[in-house]
Amino acid sequence: MNRYPLWKSLLFAGVMLLALLLALPNVFGSAPALQLSRKDGELFAPATSVQQFTDLLAREQVKADASFVENGRVVLRFGDVPTQLKARDLIESSSPGAYAIATTFASRAPAWARAVGLKPMSLGLDLRGGIYLVYEVDVDGAVKQTLQRLERDYRLALREKRIQYESVEGGNGTVIVTLKDAAHLDEARAALTAVDANVTLSTTTADGAAELRASLSDVQVKERQNFAIQQNITALGNRVNLLGVSEASVQRQGSNRIAVQLPGVQDASEVIRLLGKTATLEFRLVDQGNNPIDAQQSGHAPLGTKLYKERNGRPVLLKRDVIVTGEQLTNATSTFQQGEPAVSVNLDAHGGDEMLRTTRENLGKPMAVVFIERERQLREQDGQKVAVDVNREEVISVATIRGVFSNQFQITGLTSREGQELAKLLRAGALAAPVYIVEQRLIGPSLGQDNIDKGVSALVIGSIALFVFMTLYYSAFGVVANFVLICNVVLLTACLSLFGAALTLPGIAGIMLTVGMAVDANILIYERIREEVRNGNSPHAAIKAGFEKAFSAIADANVTTLIAGVVLFLFGTGPIKGFAVVLSVGILTTLFTALMGSRTIIGLIWGRRSAIKRLPV
Amino acid sequence: MEFFHSTPRFRFMAMRRLCYLISIIVIVGSMVAEGYHGLNLAVDFTGGVVIEAGFSGTADLDRTRAALKTAGYPEVAVQNFGSSKDVLVRLPPLGEKQSANDVTQKIETALRAVDPSVQIRRTEVVGPQVGKELVVKGLEAMAITVLLILVYIAFRFRWKFGVGAVLATLHDPFVVIGVFALTGMTFDLAVLAAVLAVIGYSINETVVVFDRVRELFPTMRKAEPIEVFDRAINETLSRTVITKLATLIVVVALYLFGGEALRGFGLALIVGILAVTYSSMYIASGVALDLGSSHRDLMPSERNAPVDDLP
Numbered sequence: 001m002n003r004y005p006l007w008k009s010l011l012f013a014g015v016m017l018l019a020l021l022l023a024l025p026n027v028f029g030s031a032p033a034l035q036l037s038r039k040d041g042e043l044f045a046p047a048t049s050v051q052q053f054t055d056l057l058a059r060e061q062v063k064a065d066a067s068f069v070e071n072g073r074v075v076l077r078f079g080d081v082p083t084q085l086k087a088r089d090l091i092e093s094s095s096p097g098a099y100a101i102a103t104t105f106a107s108r109a110p111a112w113a114r115a116v117g118l119k120p121m122s123l124g125l126d127l128r129g130g131i132y133l134v135y136e137v138d139v140d141g142a143v144k145q146t147l148q149r150l151e152r153d154y155r156l157a158l159r160e161k162r163i164q165y166e167s168v169e170g171g172n173g174t175v176i177v178t179l180k181d182a183a184h185l186d187e188a189r190a191a192l193t194a195v196d197a198n199v200t201l202s203t204t205t206a207d208g209a210a211e212l213r214a215s216l217s218d219v220q221v222k223e224r225q226n227f228a229i230q231q232n233i234t235a236l237g238n239r240v241n242l243l244g245v246s247e248a249s250v251q252r253q254g255s256n257r258i259a260v261q262l263p264g265v266q267d268a269s270e271v272i273r274l275l276g277k278t279a280t281l282e283f284r285l286v287d288q289g290n291n292p293i294d295a296q297q298s299g300h301a302p303l304g305t306k307l308y309k310e311r312n313g314r315p316v317l318l319k320r321d322v323i324v325t326g327e328q329l330t331n332a333t334s335t336f337q338q339g340e341p342a343v344s345v346n347l348d349a350h351g352g353d354e355m356l357r358t359t360r361e362n363l364g365k366p367m368a369v370v371f372i373e374r375e376r377q378l379r380e381q382d383g384q385k386v387a388v389d390v391n392r393e394e395v396i397s398v399a400t401i402r403g404v405f406s407n408q409f410q411i412t413g414l415t416s417r418e419g420q421e422l423a424k425l426l427r428a429g430a431l432a433a434p435v436y437i438v439e440q441r442l443i444g445p446s447l448g449q450d451n452i453d454k455g456v457s458a459l460v461i462g463s464i465a466l467f468v469f470m471t472l473y474y475s476a477f478g479v480v481a482n483f484v485l486i487c488n489v490v491l492l493t494a495c496l497s498l499f500g501a502a503l504t505l506p507g508i509a510g511i512m513l514t515v516g517m518a519v520d521a522n523i524l525i526y527e528r529i530r531e532e533v534r535n536g537n538s539p540h541a542a543i544k545a546g547f548e549k550a551f552s553a554i555a556d557a558n559v560t561t562l563i564a565g566v567v568l569f570l571f572g573t574g575p576i577k578g579f580a581v582v583l584s585v586g587i588l589t590t591l592f593t594a595l596m597g598s599r600t601i602i603g604l605i606w607g608r609r610s611a612i613k614r615l616p617v
Numbered sequence: 618m619e620f621f622h623s624t625p626r627f628r629f630m631a632m633r634r635l636c637y638l639i640s641i642i643v644i645v646g647s648m649v650a651e652g653y654h655g656l657n658l659a660v661d662f663t664g665g666v667v668i669e670a671g672f673s674g675t676a677d678l679d680r681t682r683a684a685l686k687t688a689g690y691p692e693v694a695v696q697n698f699g700s701s702k703d704v705l706v707r708l709p710p711l712g713e714k715q716s717a718n719d720v721t722q723k724i725e726t727a728l729r730a731v732d733p734s735v736q737i738r739r740t741e742v743v744g745p746q747v748g749k750e751l752v753v754k755g756l757e758a759m760a761i762t763v764l765l766i767l768v769y770i771a772f773r774f775r776w777k778f779g780v781g782a783v784l785a786t787l788h789d790p791f792v793v794i795g796v797f798a799l800t801g802m803t804f805d806l807a808v809l810a811a812v813l814a815v816i817g818y819s820i821n822e823t824v825v826v827f828d829r830v831r832e833l834f835p836t837m838r839k840a841e842p843i844e845v846f847d848r849a850i851n852e853t854l855s856r857t858v859i860t861k862l863a864t865l866i867v868v869v870a871l872y873l874f875g876g877e878a879l880r881g882f883g884l885a886l887i888v889g890i891l892a893v894t895y896s897s898m899y900i901a902s903g904v905a906l907d908l909g910s911s912h913r914d915l916m917p918s919e920r921n922a923p924v925d926d927l928p
Contacts, residue, residue, distance in 0.1 A: 126878075134747065136744075268718065268721070268740070269718050269722060272718055437717055437742075437744075438743075438744035438746065438747050439741075439742065439743050439744060439747050440717045440718075440721075440740070440741070440742040441739070441740070441741045441742070442721075442737075442739060442740040442741075443738075443739050444736065444737060444738040444739060446671070446736060446738060447669070447738040447739050450876065451876060451878055454874060454875055454876030454878075454879070455875060455876070455879065457874050458870050458871045458873075458874035458875040458876075458879065459870075461870045461874050462866060462867040462868075462869075462870030462871060462874075463867070465866045465867075465870060466863055466866050466867055469862065469863060469866055470863065472618055473618045473619075473859065474618075475618075505807075505878055505879065506806075506807055506810055506882070508879075509807070509810075509811075509871060509875070509879055509882050512867050512868070512870075512871050513814060513867075513868075513886070515867055516863065516864035516866075516867035516868060517818070517821070517864060519860065519863040519864070520821070520860045520863070520864070523856050523859050523860045523863065524825065524856055524860075527853075527855050527856040527859070530619070530855075531624075531852070534623070534624075549832070552828055553824065553825045553828040553829070556773055556824040556827075556828060557820075557821040557822075557824045557825055557828075558821070559769065560766050560769060560770070560817060560820035560821055560824055561817035561818065561820065561821050562817075563762060563765045563766055563769060563817070563820075564762045564766070564813055564814065564816050564817030564820070565817065567758050567761050567762045567765065567813075568758060568762075568810065568813050568814075570758075571754050571755075571757060571758035571761070572754075572758070572810070575806055575807065575810070576806055576809070576810050579807075579810045579814075580810075583814065583817075
């Protein structure tokens with residue numbers, strides 16, 4: 001008797017059942033869909049929000065095949081593209097500008113699959129078309145900005161303290177302050193330290209003149225660079241969200257790059273323009289003497305004030321004088337103060353002075369932060385295209401001044417989520433480090449479809465040819481190998497769906513390579529079994545020995561390939577990473593199916609028979 | 618069906634010196650080809666602009682070139698891609714002042730002038746620094762892979778085997794890269810991935826033979842090491858041939874039916890698999906043998922014997 005332990009067989013069966021379930025959504029394919037997100041950044045409530053759209057569409061005889069809320073966005077699935085486009089126009093015209101509407105694809109998997117969280121693999125840009133952009137953040141430029149700010153603040157501080165200086169000059173990562181009189185050295189040092197205590201100051205004196213050399217520590221340089229990258233990620237992320245593209249992603253890549261993926265988007269120049277928007281901030285006092293609602297109705301703001309809207313649409317009147325702008329903001333982080341969520345804000349010395357003056361005079365009064373996004377638009381003017389800067393302004397915070405403060409303060413009275421959002425917006429509005437595009441790829445939808453068709457047909461043709469070959473060469477055992485191979489692909493698909501990995505063309509190639517290499521494990525086992533039979537062993541003993549003796553070769557061989565896969569994953573970007581994931585996961589599924597799966601099935605078929613004359617191998 | 622009814626008795630190791638010579642010639646030849654022809658590196662590595670366009674009929678390459686020249690791009694390369702309707706336009710890396718967007722739009726306009734219904738299927742703009750980094754990273758990845766594998770093999774077998782495996786492994790990418798230099802096929806990211814996969818595959822092959830050597834040494838106490846290596850290769854020969862056929866079936870399908878985007882990947886793997894088969898037999902085993910692998914290296918009774926026959 002040669003039966004495989006029952007628990008191992010059951011484990012294999014259990015894993016395969018689960019894998020079938022996880023892989024199932026991929027079978028249904030996808031259909032044209034619309035994805036709606038609210039432009040005010042709020043999320044759609046589950047369940048209830050869908051009704052209004054389906055009702056609207058039903059009135060016009062447009063039928064959505066499925067409608068649901070996913071991650072706070074409404075998804076409406078349609079039978080074909082014309083219906084999809086008609087629905088888009090209907091929704092857009094019924095409530096213009098309220099929603100970002102993205103045309104996309106949605107899985108045709110049944111509702112129960114979605115309800116339990118089963119999702120198909122998403123398709124990579126090379127298979128569905130779209131735009132891939134890599135921005136490089138000018139981190140050196142960001143450090144230079146910091147030094148320039150330091151230079152300005154030093155001048156200000158010295159002037160305030162009435163210390164005469166020859167020059168304050170920046171360059172080469174340092175700021176050099178030359179004093180007229182070396183006697184003021186200690187005084188000057190104290191003044192400069194007050195501006196920023198973290199900067200390293202070194203002194204040289206010669207011929208009665210003294211020189212103070214300020215340089216940023218490595219930690220400060222790192223901090224500034226990281227801030228510059230985080231800031232740009234936030235800013236790009238905000239704008240990508242406004243585009244309403246489904247499955248868009250903004251990710252840090254390496255030390256100073258940001259990769260943006262926009263599946264399904266085709267107009268590169270439009271997207272680049274939208275992503276290239278710049279943002280800034282203004283801190284202003286709230287005008288309490290006038291009623292903002294009156295101003296909104298009359299359309300005229302009282303003298304010395306300006307009418308704004310808060311994020312929730314409520315009008316608010318702010319004084320015309322700007323206290324501090326985003327250029328003076330050096331950092332903003334969400335923290336907790338005495339157990340309450342808060343946003344901690346840091347300003348530079350100049351901004352700190354202004355803030356000190358304002359808060360001293362306006363204790364107890366409300367102050368607002370205005371977020372301004374500037375976008376360069378091309379407009380027709382007298383038949384000519386002219387670039388116009390368009391500002392979108394919005395009050396993101398109104399808070400009461402509770403004390404006198406200068407360059408460091410907290411904004412409280414927020415929920416934790418609001419705090420994080422506000423800190424994000426504040427950072428986005430700080431003086432931006434320059435970015436430029438270093439890589440730009442656009443894949444048209446027809447090429448994407450082409451790639452899918454060809455990739456899949458190669459996979460199918462290759463697999464069928466392989467199945468025929470294996471069956472011819474190993475007869476019944478070959479059929480077992482083929483079955484195990486199918487199990488392998490199902491398991492691999494399940495794993496990739498579970499990880500939410502995107503399938504790319506190199507990914508398809510990776511699946512094929514896995515199929516080609518997975519047979520190796522079976523061949524190693526079968527060849528061993530044949531050898532054992534040739535050596536005169538009984539069929540049962542041959543099967544047992546075949547599996548046991550082949551194990552070390554299979555394990556060592558696959559571990560070495562896995563090493564290559566993991567290194568590829570660590571060093572690769574984009575398509576290479578996709579290939580590496582498939583290759584690495586494929587090796588693990590191969591080990592599992594070839595060792596456990598083959599053994600289970602062979603045990604099931606031949607294990608019970610007490611006397612086998614000849615093995616069909 | 619069975620190709621080998623009994624274990625063959627080829628004397629592989631007798632030919633190893635000749636094979637070293639052949640391999641050295643191949644590697645030098647590959648280097649000369651790279652130096653002489655140069656690798657046709659894709660924009661992924663060189664930086665630059667690539668635009669793939671689908672014309673409605675057979676594309677007139679000369680007119681396209683002329684149109685692009687008038688548009689201010691005399692240095693473009695225009696060639697067919699896959700079919701006579703599809704055209705690939707390639708530009709060297711952009712200067713600092715040039716905006717990627719402007720350039721691609723100007724080229725698109727020029728192409729539209731040649732054929733109004735032209736379809737832009739793909740545009741890629743890669744900065745030169747991105748490409749350079751990719752080359753460095755690719756080489757780094759290769760070096761680290763080889764090093765880690767050397768460590769693994771040395772740990773599981775012996776360092777002599779590790780050296781043999783690594784030499785065989787280094788040999789295979791040269792063959793693949795040499796073929797790409799000779800044929801002038803585009804060497805892109807996918808091909809780089811294939812070359813790295815070939816490295817993994819090469820080790821995979823070598824390990825299977827070494828595993829058999831490790832198993833045979835204790836049972837063939839009286840035999841000379843060369844006999845043990847020959848027997849190991851012969852005993853695994855059937856598996857080697859069948860596995861190679863099976864994998865080739867799949868990879869050839871990829872090459873023939875996978876479309877233009879996967880053709881290079883397919884070719885790299887076809888060449889790689891053939892090279893791997895040869896190098897795992899002759900180079901890896903030959904070097905391990907010539908470094909003096911003997912019974913003493915792999916006796917299970919030894920204190921530091923590697924753990925093999927795991928359940």
